[in-house]
Amino acid sequence: SNIVAIVGRPNVGKSTLFNRFLERREAIVDATSGVTRDRHYGKSDWNGVEFTVIDTGGYEVNSEDVFQGEITKQVQLAVDEATSIIFMLNVHEGLTDTDQEIYEMLRRANKPVYIVINKADSAKEELAATEFYQLGIDKYYTLSSATGSGTGELLDDIVKDFPTDEYKDPFEGLPKITIAGRPNVGKSTLTNALLDVERNIVTDVAGTTRDSIQTLYNKFGYEFVLVDTAGMRRKAKVKEDLEFYSVMRSVRSIEYSDVVIIMVDATLGWESQDMNIFGLAQKNRKGIVIVVNKWDLVEKDTNTTRDFEAKIKEKIGQFTDIPVLFISALTKQRILKAVEVAMEVYENRAKKIKTSKLNEVMLPVFEATPPPALKGKYVKIKYCVQLPTPSPQFVFFCNLPQYVKEAYKRFTENQLRKHFGFTGVPIEIYFRQK
Numbered sequence: 001s002n003i004v005a006i007v008g009r010p011n012v013g014k015s016t017l018f019n020r021f022l023e024r025r026e027a028i029v030d031a032t033s034g035v036t037r038d039r040h041y042g043k044s045d046w047n048g049v050e051f052t053v054i055d056t057g058g059y060e061v062n063s064e065d066v067f068q069g070e071i072t073k074q075v076q077l078a079v080d081e082a083t084s085i086i087f088m089l090n091v092h093e094g095l096t097d098t099d100q101e102i103y104e105m106l107r108r109a110n111k112p113v114y115i116v117i118n119k120a121d122s123a124k125e126e127l128a129a130t131e132f133y134q135l136g137i138d139k140y141y142t143l144s145s146a147t148g149s150g151t152g153e154l155l156d157d158i159v160k161d162f163p164t165d166e167y168k169d170p171f172e173g174l175p176k177i178t179i180a181g182r183p184n185v186g187k188s189t190l191t192n193a194l195l196d197v198e199r200n201i202v203t204d205v206a207g208t209t210r211d212s213i214q215t216l217y218n219k220f221g222y223e224f225v226l227v228d229t230a231g232m233r234r235k236a237k238v239k240e241d242l243e244f245y246s247v248m249r250s251v252r253s254i255e256y257s258d259v260v261i262i263m264v265d266a267t268l269g270w271e272s273q274d275m276n277i278f279g280l281a282q283k284n285r286k287g288i289v290i291v292v293n294k295w296d297l298v299e300k301d302t303n304t305t306r307d308f309e310a311k312i313k314e315k316i317g318q319f320t321d322i323p324v325l326f327i328s329a330l331t332k333q334r335i336l337k338a339v340e341v342a343m344e345v346y347e348n349r350a351k352k353i354k355t356s357k358l359n360e361v362m363l364p365v366f367e368a369t370p371p372p373a374l375k376g377k378y379v380k381i382k383y384c385v386q387l388p389t390p391s392p393q394f395v396f397f398c399n400l401p402q403y404v405k406e407a408y409k410r411f412t413e414n415q416l417r418k419h420f421g422f423t424g425v426p427i428e429i430y431f432r433q434k
């Protein structure tokens with residue numbers, strides 16, 4: 001997966017460019033997903049090449065005195081994590097010392113850096129932009145955030161420079177699980193606890209791209225790979241105190257994985273950052289298990305788990321058919337249960353329903369509860385198939401697909417879940433004309 005990070009001083013226009021990248025696609029792809037749109041990262045594509053965009057400014061601390069330290073940290077993290085870096089400058093403010101410093105860091109990175117001069121809306125400003133040659137660069141791109149002009153040329157070059165060396169998966173065909181969550185939620189503790197269960201049963205293989213590590217487990221009656229990017233078990237190069245860093249890492253691990261264990265801190269509850277990770281996993285159609293960690297710290301009575309789970313499900317939207325577990329990575333309570341449930345979700349995601357069985361079950365359901373008639377027209381669902389995709393997707397052939405509303409799609413999804421069991425797995429449903 002390619003990650004494009006946008007870096008630069010505050011207010012140079014990072015978020016505007018970020019939104020431009022996203023809006024074309026979000027309008028088309030995500031209009032119906034029901035996922036809260038995150039403001040700081042998302043998927044985009046150019047000429048059919050997909051990439052993830054991160055607006056590092058979304059994580060900015062807006063206080064002047066901490067700013068200097070924060071910006072260099074963010075730039076360093078972007079350098080560590082991203083495939084390509086857009087360095088944004090603002091023609092109205094000219095070249096500043098901070099810009100020079102940032103560029104110095106970027107120059108040393110062994111990654112493509114694109115200098116983008118924003119707000120160059122007129123010929124006069126285009127001329128003023130030449131000031132930035134002082135950085136010692138050969139090329140820059142001028143953009144107008146107002147009109148969006150200039151983004152095409154930039155994207156052409158970015159996509160062209162994406163690394164082409166295809167990642168060779170040493171564990172192809174095995175279930176890939178990742179543990180995602182906010183900093184300090186207990187990811188490393190769980191990873192280590194799983195490792196310690198029996199040291200001799202794991203194999204670390206450093207990935208051939210960047211610094212991901214995959215650990216093969218063939219114990220507990222299962223064989224699976226824990227995807228661990230940027231060395232969770234190693235000391236992070238930079239102290240992991242930035243949301244932005246954990247998001248970048250999550251993006252990569254999630255894309256590699258089949259199942260995402262979203263770890264939540266029992267003492268903090270479900271927060272917006274957990275929602276972001278959830279949204280990422282859902283958008284990427286990965287299996288999801290929610291694990292509430294540090295359960296040892298919570299004072300419990302009979303309804304505590306039930307109430308905690310209900311609160312989470314209230315917040316995550318429509319897709320609530322997800323296992324929620326309460327564990328303590330520290331005391332190793334129920335950690336193997338977490339693995340077991342993750343494997344069940346893996347099986348659910350890989351499940352393929354035979355066409356004959358699918359029709360045998362679903363057609364009577366539609367017969368009994370047809371889509372409501374619209375303007376005197378009746379929708380007749382004739383036939384359905386599951387597509388051969390990595391995550392479950394179903395096509396329902398009917399006479400008038402445009403008359404099938406969201407509520408009925410949800411009904412169909414719930415019926416599929418009820419009859420076939422897809423707990424923890426996002427399902428995609430399409431109604432098509434036969």
Ligand code: GDP
Nearest residue numbers: 183184185186187188189293294297328329330
């Ligand atoms: P990470 O940033 O998500 O990898 O989090 P760590 O694994 O480094 O854990 C952060 C802190 O939480 C450490 O001090 C852990 O000892 C502590 N911690 C992790 N899991 C638990 C747990 O289940 N119970 C308690 N009480 N503390 C935990």
